[in-house]
Amino acid sequence: xxxxxxxxxxxxxxxxxxxxxxxxxxxxxxxxxxxxxxxxxxxxxxxxxxxxxxxxxxxxxxxxxxxxxxxxxxxxxxxxxxxxxxxxxxxxxxxxxxxxxxxxxxxxxxxxxxxxxxxxxxxxxxxxxxxxxxxxxxxxxxxxxxxxxxxxxxxxxxxxxxxxxxxxxxxxxxxxxxxxxxxxxxxxxxxxxxxxxxxxxxxxxxxxxxxxxxxxxxxxxxxxxxxxxxxxxxxxxxxxxxxxxxxxxxxxxxxxxxxxxxxxxxxxxxxxxxxxxxxx
Ligand SMILES: NC(=O)c1ccc[n+]([C@@H]2O[C@H](COP(=O)([O-])OP(=O)(O)OC[C@H]3O[C@@H](n4cnc5c(N)ncnc54)[C@H](OP(=O)(O)O)[C@@H]3O)[C@@H](O)[C@H]2O)c1
Numbered sequence: 001x002x003x004x005x006x007x008x009x010x011x012x013x014x015x016x017x018x019x020x021x022x023x024x025x026x027x028x029x030x031x032x033x034x035x036x037x038x039x040x041x042x043x044x045x046x047x048x049x050x051x052x053x054x055x056x057x058x059x060x061x062x063x064x065x066x067x068x069x070x071x072x073x074x075x076x077x078x079x080x081x082x083x084x085x086x087x088x089x090x091x092x093x094x095x096x097x098x099x100x101x102x103x104x105x106x107x108x109x110x111x112x113x114x115x116x117x118x119x120x121x122x123x124x125x126x127x128x129x130x131x132x133x134x135x136x137x138x139x140x141x142x143x144x145x146x147x148x149x150x151x152x153x154x155x156x157x158x159x160x161x162x163x164x165x166x167x168x169x170x171x172x173x174x175x176x177x178x179x180x181x182x183x184x185x186x187x188x189x190x191x192x193x194x195x196x197x198x199x200x201x202x203x204x205x206x207x208x209x210x211x212x213x214x215x216x217x218x219x220x221x222x223x224x225x226x227x228x229x230x231x232x233x234x235x236x237x238x239x240x241x242x243x244x245x246x247x248x249x250x251x252x253x254x255x256x257x258x259x260x261x262x263x264x265x266x267x268x269x270x271x272x273x274x275x276x277x278x279x280x
Pocket of ligand 1: 093113135173210
């Protein structure tokens with residue numbers, strides 16, 4: 001209850017931000033983190049190196065949803081840099097302009113997310129699925145935000161599961177909570193629950209705090225908060241934000257490491273993302 005008061009005050013005095021990215025990011029910031037029990041163990045550099053070499057030998061394949069976005073593009077770069085997969089499929093609403101030898105093992109599937117069943121074939125035959133999809137309420141409206149961040153993601157995950165995907169990696173958000181009174185956090189909590197319910201052999205949920213990146217698209221609220229959190233990060237790097245490159249490396253490191261004690265679901269909060277993504 002106390003946690004919601006600052007947002008209600010802010011929303012009433014700054015209506016321009018009430019549905020915007022700045023308020024959304026304040027929601028993320030002041031949201032509680034999950035209890036430590038669900039956090040994953042952080043490997044040593046040596047353990048990670050061995051696991052990576054083993055993984056590379058497995059010739060696994062993956063798909064990425066949202067590879068055109070800020071986290072997704074870092075993820076694609078990291079995956080290609082580490083040569084982890086024999087084939088990488090980018091599934092998105094448009095094809096990206098990717099040329100050169102670096103992209104030899106990359107294929108693209110342009111799909112209509114409103115008719116995703118028509119593209120079920122695009123989701124077949126991948127060992128790992130990464131999802132960095134998302135929009136904002138400011139951009140898509142409340143219904144559009146729910147449609148993309150929850151329904152598209154759930155539908156894609158269903159098709160991936162049916163298509164044989166064993167490990168699904170979902171980029172959610174700090175504070176995701178299906179009982180939250182804030183749309184953003186509630187939708188993130190709902191999508192986490194729906195994806196978990198599909199019963200992947202392994203499901204890794206990433207809950208980053210405010211993402212730091214040089215965003216191509218101009219989002220005024222986010223721009224202000226990024227400047228602020230960029231300065232805070234100089235003093236306390238892991239507290240309130242995380243660079244998209246760190247999130248991407250943490251996802252990749254998570255995938256190559258076997259799940260601890262065969263855990264089916266892992267939830268990585270912001271501190272764990274920093275710790276895991278900090279290992280090269
Ligand atoms: N911003 C933050 O501080 C923050 C903090 C914590 C968590 N998150 C979450 O992290 C995730 C990734 O964030 P990001 O900032 O890296 O993403 P982003 O740069 O906004 O990219 C989003 C991706 O989703 C795709 N997308 C958006 N609307 C779509 C639609 N209607 N149909 C199909 N595809 C659509 C975009 O494709 P196009 O390129 O075609 O538009 C893009 O590939 C999101 O779920 C976000 O909520 C964000």
